Amino acid sequence: MADLDIAERPTGAALVPTPNDDALPRRFADFATFGEALDYAASGERGLNFHDPRGNLVRAYPFSELRNDALAAAQRFVARGVKPGDRIAMIAETGTEFAALFCGAIYAGAWPVPLPLPTSFGGKENYIDQLAVQLASSDPSLLLYPAQIGEMAGAAAARNGVEGLAWKDFYAVAPVSHPLPEQDPDAICYLQYSSGSTRFPHGVAVTHRALLNNLAGHSHGMEVRDGDRCVSWLPWYHDMGLVGCFLSPIANQVSTDYLKTEDFARRPLAWLDLISRNEGTTLSYSPTFGYDICARRISSQSHVADRFDLSRWRVAGNGADMIRPDVMQSFVNAFADAGFKASAFLPSYGLAEATLAVTVMPPGEGIRVELVAEERLSGTPRDLSRPARYRAIVNCGKPVLDMEIEIRGEHGAPLADHHIGKVWCRGPSVMHSYYRDPESTAAALVDGWLDTGDMGYLVDDYLFIVGRAKDMIIINGKNHWPQDIEWAVEQLPGFHQGDIAAFAVETANGEEAPAVLVHCRVSDPEERIRLRDQIRDKVRSITGMNCVVELVPPRSLPRTSSGKLSRAKARNLYLSGEIQPYRLAA
Known part of the structure; x- marks a missing residue:
């Protein structure tokens, strides 16, 4: 049952991480609903593994145990009167409690709404304000949170008339058997708050069908194979952490090791230590700044080969912000002696409104750039009195499974290759809507096509992202x-x-x-x-x-x-x- 904290759970003998392989045949997210995906993963031996700030394993959490805990949480939700379509807000702390609550809300037919933890760059009142606005938008029946932030989370809940409960209080009531609703592939699975830099975040409503299609796109795009293992420090309230590094490992049955985001921030090299130490780790993702901070931290150290072994790291994903080739090269220079290969880099492009992934670079092709004159990027005539300036634009790969991309000009007409315009995409994983915001939904979704708000161009089906149009x-x-x-x-x-x-x-x-x-x-x-x-x-x-x-x-x-x-x-x-x-x- 999920009514014990990590530290309180009996561990028995020495902790053993969940395996990379088991006898269960791998399925690549070919399920009708996410509950069905977890049911299948639970019949094998793989699972999630949580580590302390130094990368030591403190909790192995097989998918079978996650399913049991999620079903118990679903029974508690139903006992509290939660109905299909209700929103359940929850603070997305990396750990077993959030994992079980998120999946439990789905089993109960509710929509989990992951919300952020406090950050080091914002004060108490700013955090309360942020939560309060997102609670007002999502209108949940319940806010669940870890006890250590109870004062702030409780204040935000009270401001919106929402019932707030610490996890331990939610689990204090024993589950009672209730029938759980049938899951509909076209029903909303969860609500994700987009962190778009240029406007206030919208609640992105994602269906089961959209989610599973995108998760299948991950496994196909990254060529997931038997023996793969993932390591992540990405926060679960952000689409790349939630969808790419929590939901995708479940639907594609990949054992995954986690550092909390705040632990990575304090000791970034613990991420690479974990990749080195855990045999079989082949998959890990980060925005550019994660690679940057590691390269900076190691620059004053020597003997990287004695500390790290990055030779098995097959897919070093990069996304969530503008990809900077100079940073990627610095990382290669810093860790080549530890076996890291530049070809492991896997640039990608995505956004919450497309569930996550839109394009992924084919594995092994690494970082590829084009030098583009500023005049092409800005669309203004060349000033012949000044020397030409160029910018390196990174190739973000090809569309994921079932995704289409168009580059459109000022009047909405599709543009040919090499012409810069607005990036539009269409596919089964595009969002259902912005929750309770029909005006923004109508502006973003036109005839099934999503206006990403980003600028870029295509070359032979490869997408190059230039920047945000509204910036x-x-x-x-x-x-x-x-x-x-x-x-x-x-x-x-x-x-x-x-x-x-x-x-x-x-x-x-x-x-x-x-x-x-x-x-x-x-x-x-x-x-x-x-x-x-x-x-x-x-x-x-x-x-x-x-x-x-x-x-x-x-x-x-x-x-x-x-x-x-x-x-x-x-x-x-x-x-x-x-x-x-x-x-x-x-």
Whole structure:
């Protein structure tokens, strides 16, 4: 039963992780519902494995035990009056409790709604506000949370008139046998809050059929095979962590090892230690910044071959933000002696509105880039008085199973290869709708096609992503990608990814100009002025015009629930005065 915490469960003899292989024939997510997928996985020996901050196994959790706990949770939900279609909000902490509650809500016919944990870059009130808004949107009958954040989660629940319960209190009542509803493949399976950087998150409603189709796309795209094992530190409230590294291992029967996200943040190399230590680990995913921080941490160390063995790492997935080839090359340089192969990199592209994956690079092809002139990216004529500038655009692979992609121009007509436009996709895994938001749903879904809001181009069925359409800075008719400006500032000494937010503002004379907010960690007034002028010169070299440079306190720039920079929110906070820059002399 799932009424004991990890630490309270009897472990018996030495802990043994769930195996990579067993006698159960592998099925690649070819199920009608997710409950059916878990039922099948539970008949084998594979499962989930949870580790402490140093990567030591503290809980092996076979799929069979997850199913038993989920069914017990479903009985508790039904006993509490939960009906099919009700929303059950739950804080997505990586562990057995959330896993059982999420699957239990599905067995009960309810829609689990995973919500984020507090982060190190936001305060208590900000977290309560975030939860309260998502609770207001999803209108759940219950919010479940770990006891250690009970004060904050309880405050958010009370603000919305939602019943809030700590996990231990939910499990304090013994389950009573109740008939569980039949699952419908076309019913909503769960509600996922998209962490889109340029707008407030929407509740993305995903059906069982859409989920299973996308999970089958993962196994086909990554060529999952017998003996594969996965390692993940990704948060379960984000689509790549939830769908790619929790639901997909169940539906494709892959034993998986987990570090909590906060443990990775404190000790990033524990991720690579776990990959090295666990025999058979072949699959692991990360956004670019995960590879970046590991390469930075190891740069001052030697003898990587003595500590790590990354030779079995067959699929090193990369997604969830713009893929930077310079970072990927730094990771290869840092860990080649440990057996890591550049061909293991597997770029991909996806979004919650498509359940997760839209494209995946064929395994073994690695990072492939095209150098594209800025004039092509911005759609503006070449200024012959300035030298040509180029940007490396990463190939994000081919469409996953049953997915179609079109690149459309300004008036909606499909464009030929090599032409940059809006990325649209269509397939069985596209979302059902934005929950209780018909206007946004109608804007995003047109004749079965999803407007991703991203810009890119196709070449022989391979997709190249250029950036977010709504992030574009347009000044005097010329388009500038904020990623380009931010990247340029990151090249200056002392700055890292996430320290800079670029966007357009209106100046005193009514003209638009690029504004750059930069985390400043120096206190000397003269040094701050020097820094501001250096940044201004750097941005001028990119845009050809002066910009507004504001130095702001560390951790001032807002993030989405998945930890990505939110430029739109940064702009709003800056214009409203909630982000206060340091005062500098002219």
